[in-house]
Amino acid sequence: AQTVTQSQPEMSVQEAETVTLSCTYDTSESDYYLFWYKQPPSRQMILVIRQEAYKQQNATENRFSVNFQKAAKSFSLKISDSQLGDAAMYFCAYRRWDTGTASKLTFGTGTRLQVTL
């Protein structure tokens, strides 16, 4: 079974600074997806960024980027120029590669990010 580990229960960053959230996972499969989701106080899950395992290039979305190390099974999220609105719970998630039907997401335990002035 796949497992996802987030070893940082809480992180804090000053506004405009950069912060990196860690995630490791365990799988025996070679093709899969990795995601970072944000859950603000409203509790609506928001997709931040996604990475296909077959792609060597790290995904980026504006201020958000990942460092995907397939051999090490590591998938960290870097938030640049942090903003107050980035304060939220961040979940790393794994999903098996689908061949016709959608498969489930396996979530990590989450990292609560605080952004200070």
Add this chain to the structure above:
Amino acid sequence: GAVVSQHPSRVICKSGTSVKIECRSLDFQATTMFWYRQFPKKSLMLMATSNEGSKATYEQGVEKDKFLINHASLTLSTLTVTSAHPEDSSFYICSASPKLAEIYNEQFFGPGTRLTVL
């Protein structure tokens, strides 16, 4: 696009009653819908996976007779908590995976339903 709604957003019920939560994909057809449960300050725990027109697949430890899931159409799945008890109080979130092949690997989340059982 890709909006998922849940109704109700909050529900309070008495112990022993049943509660139905609806999950709708508003602008796409969802082949598969997922139901999660989230305790305060905890991660999402998958309860079951439902495919349109077939029985739901429940995760280990989830009582299928207590948490009834129906996925009668490509835009609607329902979760019924039967004979609810205070320990069923939680935040329930659904997600939907589109039928369209090019984006069927995405999951779009509903806003969640807070259930409180007195």
